Amino acid sequence: MTPPLDGFTVVALEQAVAAPLATRNLADLGARVIKVERVDGGDLARGYDNAVEGTGAHFVWLNRGKESLAVDLKSPAGADVVRRLIGRADVFVQNLAPGAAARLGLGADRLRAENPGLVVADLSGYGSGGPMAERKAYDMLIQAEAGLISITGTPDEPVKTGIPTADIAAGMYTAQSVLAALLRRARTGGGATIEISMLEATVEWMGHAVYTQLHTGRQPPRMGLGHTAIAPYDAYPTLDGQMLIGVQSDRGWRDLVTKVLDAPELAHDERFATNVRRVRHRAECDAEVARRTGRWTTAELDARLAAAGVPAAQVKQLADVVGHPQLTARRRWRPIGTEFARVDALLPPATFDDFEARMGDVPALGQHTRALLLEAGLTEAAADRALDLGVAAQHDAPAPA
Numbered sequence: 001m002t003p004p005l006d007g008f009t010v011v012a013l014e015q016a017v018a019a020p021l022a023t024r025n026l027a028d029l030g031a032r033v034i035k036v037e038r039v040d041g042g043d044l045a046r047g048y049d050n051a052v053e054g055t056g057a058h059f060v061w062l063n064r065g066k067e068s069l070a071v072d073l074k075s076p077a078g079a080d081v082v083r084r085l086i087g088r089a090d091v092f093v094q095n096l097a098p099g100a101a102a103r104l105g106l107g108a109d110r111l112r113a114e115n116p117g118l119v120v121a122d123l124s125g126y127g128s129g130g131p132m133a134e135r136k137a138y139d140m141l142i143q144a145e146a147g148l149i150s151i152t153g154t155p156d157e158p159v160k161t162g163i164p165t166a167d168i169a170a171g172m173y174t175a176q177s178v179l180a181a182l183l184r185r186a187r188t189g190g191g192a193t194i195e196i197s198m199l200e201a202t203v204e205w206m207g208h209a210v211y212t213q214l215h216t217g218r219q220p221p222r223m224g225l226g227h228t229a230i231a232p233y234d235a236y237p238t239l240d241g242q243m244l245i246g247v248q249s250d251r252g253w254r255d256l257v258t259k260v261l262d263a264p265e266l267a268h269d270e271r272f273a274t275n276v277r278r279v280r281h282r283a284e285c286d287a288e289v290a291r292r293t294g295r296w297t298t299a300e301l302d303a304r305l306a307a308a309g310v311p312a313a314q315v316k317q318l319a320d321v322v323g324h325p326q327l328t329a330r331r332r333w334r335p336i337g338t339e340f341a342r343v344d345a346l347l348p349p350a351t352f353d354d355f356e357a358r359m360g361d362v363p364a365l366g367q368h369t370r371a372l373l374l375e376a377g378l379t380e381a382a383a384d385r386a387l388d389l390g391v392a393a394q395h396d397a398p399a400p401a
Contacts, residue, residue: 001354003030008182010091011082012036012066013073013106015043017139017164018198019095019123020062021171026091026178027065028348028357034089034372035066035363036082039393042070042365053341055362064336064345065360067368070393073104077391082106084376087115091178095123098134108193118191119181121174127197137198142166146202151209154224169201231278231285232256235315236293243293243301246311250274259308260301261292337361366393 008031012023020035020043027033037043043059051057069085071078083105086092092111094101101107101122108120122128125137132145143149143160153159174196181192203210208229209220220228225244227233232253235242247253250273257266266272266288271281278285293301298314305312316324327333333344336359348357369392373383386392 001352003355003358004352005029005031008032008091009089010034010093010178011086011089013082013092013094013096013101015095016045017058017062017167018170019093019121019174020045021168022121022123022174022178023066023093024062024064025171025175025348027360030358031091033066034085034368035063035068036073037068037070037365039070039072039366039390042068046365052343053338055338055340060336060338060343060345060362064362065358066363067372068363068366069372070366070369070395071386072391075391077386079104079106081373081376081378081386081392083111083114085372086111086118089115089118090182091119091121093121093123093174093178097136098124098128112191112193116191117185117189119178119185119194120192121178121194121196123170123174123196123198125198127195127200132199139164139166139198142198142202145199147206147209148202151206151220151222153222155222158222165205166198166202169205170196170198173201173204226282229279230275231282232289234286236286236290238293238296238298238301241298242315243298243305244313244315245289245293245305248275248311252310253278255308256289256305256310260304260310261289263288263292334359339364364395366395369394 005026008026010023010026010031010033012019012033013036014020014023023031023033023035035043041047043063045058045062046056048056048058052060069082071081073079073082086106092106094106102110108122111120112118124133125142126132126135140160143152143166146166148165149158149160152161174194177194177196181194185191212218212220212228225235227246230246230248233246233248235244245256247256253272253275254267257263270277272278272285272288296304302312302314321327327346332347334347335342336345339362345359347359350357370383370387373386373392374380378386383392387394
């Protein structure tokens, strides 16, 4: 079947994580994504590491299925090439430093005047206006400003999340808003200018914690693996490790103590009769559960919990995740090409019944530059001159191993 975004073209002036994640989602759905990069090294994420057969892990994750155009945007000729491509595109996404795109002649007002149907998505740390509009923003800094670090970790030590949560939140809202704008354009013919703030995306993801603070004046405490509003909800000891158990209903509590822990007397204990009471008596509740879970190995307890329908999980290391039997059974890995080798990549989580996500290759820096210069209207001689002068750069990808 035809990919959902087949025929749509996205030009992306992007770097790092947030905007590349948004456009990779669009590429997976069939859009053509032209990634504009610096001639001197390209997207900074290319150099974070070389963990994936010589290519950066972040870059492989975020940039499959894109074409790479390497040009010097500070040169009038380079900026003109990008502006021409945007003039034919459906979407322009950028996450440069505040004001940088406008200074390059790539501001939303000018671009939409030249291409009224264009959807422009400007992604920044703090949004336009306000006292922090000009501040540089990285994931950890946004996690701190959004309060995420303040509620993550143990009572003794706050930590940031182990993945770039702020970047991912902003990237997902960017992709979502672009799709909404394209849907509206199909009805009205008009484009859109969209602003996405990493801070605002992350504060939205703070969810119940923000609303607890807003309406009670109380900061939710750091709970480690626990939950501020649910009990039992934590890691509990086994003979050979630990098991995560999360009971979110009173029926689930009764199933846990009668069908799994062989402690039916706890089902009638008034201290634990409702979730509100279990939270009030959290220490006693956790102690009663922990005193009983230690009778089984992790695998044995896991099987008992699954048979009883009680929500639970083992704490897996990443080595276990890449070979996870659920992902294997559902065939979620696909090979893609990178600059130096074929590697495995994870299918995106949305599974269509008539279409599989387009898992394109990860481009080398400037791999498609000459072809895109010609597409922008340059003659072959002018394209070669731009390459010779360093206004643009072409790097052909070696054959995958």
